Amino acid sequence: MKFRWSMVVMFLVGCSASAQAQETVPILSGGAGFFGASAAGAQYYQPVLAPVLTVPLGKKWLIESRADLREFISRENGTSGPYQGEFFGTLEYLQVDYLANSHVTISAGRFLTPFGIFNERLSAIWIDKFQDPPVIAAIGTGRGYSDGFMLRGLLLASTGFQLNYAAYFSTLSTVEKFESQRGTGGRIGIFLPGTRFELGASYRRTLEDGGENSTGVDLSWAPHAAPVEIKGEWAHSDSGHGYWIQASYRLSHLTGSDSGLGRLEPVVRMQQFFRSKPVPDDALPAGNLQRPEFGLNYYLPHEIRLNGSYARQYFSNTTDSNVWEFGITYRFLFPLWPGGAK
Amino acid sequence: MSRLRTALAAVLCLLVFSPFALSPKAQTKRAPSNASEGERRFRTNCGRCHQAPEAISPREARAVLRQMRVRAMLSAEDEKLILEYLAP
Numbered sequence: 001m002k003f004r005w006s007m008v009v010m011f012l013v014g015c016s017a018s019a020q021a022q023e024t025v026p027i028l029s030g031g032a033g034f035f036g037a038s039a040a041g042a043q044y045y046q047p048v049l050a051p052v053l054t055v056p057l058g059k060k061w062l063i064e065s066r067a068d069l070r071e072f073i074s075r076e077n078g079t080s081g082p083y084q085g086e087f088f089g090t091l092e093y094l095q096v097d098y099l100a101n102s103h104v105t106i107s108a109g110r111f112l113t114p115f116g117i118f119n120e121r122l123s124a125i126w127i128d129k130f131q132d133p134p135v136i137a138a139i140g141t142g143r144g145y146s147d148g149f150m151l152r153g154l155l156l157a158s159t160g161f162q163l164n165y166a167a168y169f170s171t172l173s174t175v176e177k178f179e180s181q182r183g184t185g186g187r188i189g190i191f192l193p194g195t196r197f198e199l200g201a202s203y204r205r206t207l208e209d210g211g212e213n214s215t216g217v218d219l220s221w222a223p224h225a226a227p228v229e230i231k232g233e234w235a236h237s238d239s240g241h242g243y244w245i246q247a248s249y250r251l252s253h254l255t256g257s258d259s260g261l262g263r264l265e266p267v268v269r270m271q272q273f274f275r276s277k278p279v280p281d282d283a284l285p286a287g288n289l290q291r292p293e294f295g296l297n298y299y300l301p302h303e304i305r306l307n308g309s310y311a312r313q314y315f316s317n318t319t320d321s322n323v324w325e326f327g328i329t330y331r332f333l334f335p336l337w338p339g340g341a342k
Numbered sequence: 343m344s345r346l347r348t349a350l351a352a353v354l355c356l357l358v359f360s361p362f363a364l365s366p367k368a369q370t371k372r373a374p375s376n377a378s379e380g381e382r383r384f385r386t387n388c389g390r391c392h393q394a395p396e397a398i399s400p401r402e403a404r405a406v407l408r409q410m411r412v413r414a415m416l417s418a419e420d421e422k423l424i425l426e427y428l429a430p
Contacts, residue, residue, distance in 0.1 A: 024404035056408045064409055099408075102417040120413065127392050157417055164415045193386045222390045229390070303396060333395060335402055 026055040029333035030066065031126035039313075040321035045073040045083075050125050065094040066124075091177050092145060102157065107150040110178060114150070114166035114187045115140035115202040116233040117218045118244075126331040129267045130295055130309055132323075134244035136273055138283035139235035140185070140204040140214030146170030147180035155188075162191040172208060182207040185214075196222040202235075212238050227253050239282045242273030242289075248297075257299075265297040267309075275316075287317035295325075303331040380427025383420050400429035 030052040037044045048070040055063040073085040095109035112120045119141045122128050137144075150168035157163075167186035173179055185204030192198070202216040216235035222228065232245035248267035255262045273289045295309030311323040384394060388410065398406065403425055411421045 023401060024408070025401040027402050027405045029406070052409075054405050054409045056405050062408050062412060064412070097412045099411060102419075105412050105415075107412065121391050152412070152415060154415055154417055166415075196386060196390055198390075220390060224385070299393070301396070331395075333398065333402060333406070335399070 024056045026053070026336040027333060028053055028336055029331075031124060031329050031331050033125050033327055033329035035131050035325065035327040037131065037323060037325045039323040040319070041079045042074065046070050047073075048125055060099045062097040062099070063095075064097065066092045068092055068125075089177070101153075103153045103155065104151060105153050107152065108148070110145055110147050110180070111150055111168070113141040113144060113146045113170070113185075113204070114152070114168060115185065115204055115214070116187070116216045116235060117198075117200065117220055117231060118233060119144055120166075122231070126303075126305065126329045129246065129248055129265070129297055129307070130269060130293060131307070131325045131327050132311075134233065134269075134271055135285055135289055135291065136233065136235045136242040136244060136271070139237045139239070139242075140202055140216050142170060142181040142183055142204065142206065143179065143283065145180060146183070147173045147178055160192065160194055162193065164189045164191060189218075196220075196224060227251075237282075238276065239279045239284050240273055240275040240277075242271065244269060244271035246270075250299075263299045265299065267295045267297060269293040269295070285315070287315055289316070290314040293323075305329045305331075380423040380425070384424045384427055387414055387416055387420060388424065394428065398428055400425075403429035 028051060030050045031048075032050070033048045035046045035048065048068065050066065050068050053063075053065045057063065068088075068090040070088050071085045072088060073083055075081045076084050091110065093109070093111045095107045095111045098106045100106060112123070114120055118134055118137050123133060123137075123144075146168060148168060148170040150166060152166035153164070155163040155165050165186065165188045167184075169184045170180055170182060172182040183204055183206040185202065187200055187202040189198050189200035198218075198220045200218040200220075202214075202218070204214040206212045206214075214235065214237040216233060218233040219231065221230045227250035229248045230246070232243065234243040235241065246267065246269040248265055250257070250262070250265040252259075252262035257263070270293070271289075271291050273285050275285065275287050278286070291311055291313050293309055293311040295307060298306040300306065306326075306328050308326045309324075311325075312320065313323060314320050388394070391414075395406075407416070407421045407425050407428070410416055410424075411418075416424070
């Protein structure tokens with residue numbers, strides 16, 4: 001046991017020394033937040049810490065990891081009784097990357113499943129403009145995380161056109177905190193830098209329990225001319241299909257990004273899910289769902305963001321409900337080596 | 343209820359007393375005139391999902407960009423130019 005620990009310590013010292021030599025530094029970044037919600041008369045509160053560890057090694061290697069640590073606080077009987085909390089800790093990714101060149105990066109370990117754009121790009125609490133993930137986020141992602149290896153990079157790149165890809169194989173794992181489904185899949189995207197428009201297509205085949213195919217299409221558009229972002233996804237699986245589409249507009253265009261009004265960002269999202277057949281534990285709504293949402297984000301100095309939103313949920317098999325949410329997030333970054341901030 | 347108060351207090355303390363919220367780090371100022379292409383690449387690639395960090399040192403920026411090269415599929419040229427913009 002001592003030998004193992006000494007090996008780990010030697011490895012980390014080696015990593016740090018290497019990082020020093022390359023004029024870079026291991027960093028700890030991520031987000032901290034506090035979220036509250038009221039849904040159908042029940043209140044929930046969630047203090048969250050989402051640390052991201054980044055350890056560059058030499059010129060081509062990287063170790064990176066992100067965790068999600070949160071306490072879910074709710075009333076004992078839903079809408080009545082004393083408040084009680086339950087802790088959830090999730091290791092979202094822990095991977096080693098080898099950056100061979102601009103066309104190929106090889107990743108191994110636990111990684112965010114590349115399906116659509118939400119799971120990989122938008123799920124971080126300091127990025128997502130709504131507190132809740134889209135209801136179709138479970139389609140094609142194998143519970144969000146995969147244990148295995150992945151190839152990704154730019155197939156083609158020019159000033160006006162980029163073709164990017166990610167392809168992976170994931171193994172079955174029942175190890176606690178490293179659960180993963182056996183499957184394979186990937187995503188391919190066409191990005192036009194001139195208009196900041198991207199269109200992607202995703203596919204996943206689960207290689208267990210008889211197999212299941214999931215397909216998806218995503219789009220992202222952020223025109224240079226205005227601080228507008230439009231993003232959306234459509235996904236289909238044996239469980240059902242659905243979509244979400246979101247638009248946000250930062251009012252910095254009117255009075256400047258540092259003004260009181262310019263820090264405000266209204267955002268709207270519409271999502272629908274259509275259930276095809278009941279599948280146990282698929283993390284999708286039990287029936288059809290329609291959910292329009294309206295939110296406001298306010299970007300304070302020092303990487304702090306306030307947000308609030310209202311959603312109306314229309315279910316096909318239960319009572320419709322209102323969902324009110326509020327939250328505060330703080331994005332942090334600091335070096336894990338003395339003098340790294342210089 | 344006491345756990346809720348404790349959790350609230352912990353998050354507020356983290357936000358209010360964080361050294362990053364109170365004291366500016368020793369950072370270098372950006373020079374957009376020298377890094378306009380880097381700024382353009384940042385806005386084109388990174389700015390689609392998040393804003394630029396308010397302050398970041400060159401050594402931190404190298405680590406962040408190594409990670410973003412993997413996550414955002416940046417080219418080696420993008421990485422170099424954005425680094426010049428974030429931490430000239």
